[in-house]
Amino acid sequence: MARPVDTPELARKREREAQMVSQMIALWCRGHHGGGHVVEQAGDDESVRVKLGLRTITLCPECAELQKYAIARIEHCPHMGTKTFCSACPSHCYRPAMREKIREVMRWSGPRMIRYRPITAVRHAIITVQAKRAAASDK
Numbered sequence: 001m002a003r004p005v006d007t008p009e010l011a012r013k014r015e016r017e018a019q020m021v022s023q024m025i026a027l028w029c030r031g032h033h034g035g036g037h038v039v040e041q042a043g044d045d046e047s048v049r050v051k052l053g054l055r056t057i058t059l060c061p062e063c064a065e066l067q068k069y070a071i072a073r074i075e076h077c078p079h080m081g082t083k084t085f086c087s088a089c090p091s092h093c094y095r096p097a098m099r100e101k102i103r104e105v106m107r108w109s110g111p112r113m114i115r116y117r118p119i120t121a122v123r124h125a126i127i128t129v130q131a132k133r134a135a136a137s138d139k
């Protein structure tokens with residue numbers, strides 16, 4: 001399923017969303033998988049690093065896999081031009097197991113993102129509520 005080439009604006013939006021989801025996973029990883037992830041090791045380019053504020057977090061293998069998966073979904077998303085965030089998207093492109101995992105991560109990291117990206121986090125919360133309301137009134 002090929003998608004049309006992004007306009008520069010769309011490419012930026014995709015990039016921002018990818019960064020946001022990476023940071024949420026990084027927060028989750030730091031909070032749940034030991035917190036020893038804030039290490040910069042020269043040479044281990046296998047690991048996935050995410051910049052969070054002034055720190056760099058190295059994701060554990062489990063979170064690195066989730067991040068890779070989420071980025072791939074964003075990369076291939078055909079709705080990027082019209083939708084706002086994945087949480088408000090009508091088409092569920094995540095595999096059920098991955099979807100459960102990312103939802104858990106977002107539920108936990110969402111409120112904590114306010115420290116790092118206040119405007120995006122608040123906008124995200126509002127849009128998610130609106131989408132839920134719209135979905136509920138469709139029924």
Ligand SMILES: [Zn+2]
Nearest residue numbers: 029033060063
């Ligand atoms: Zn982790």
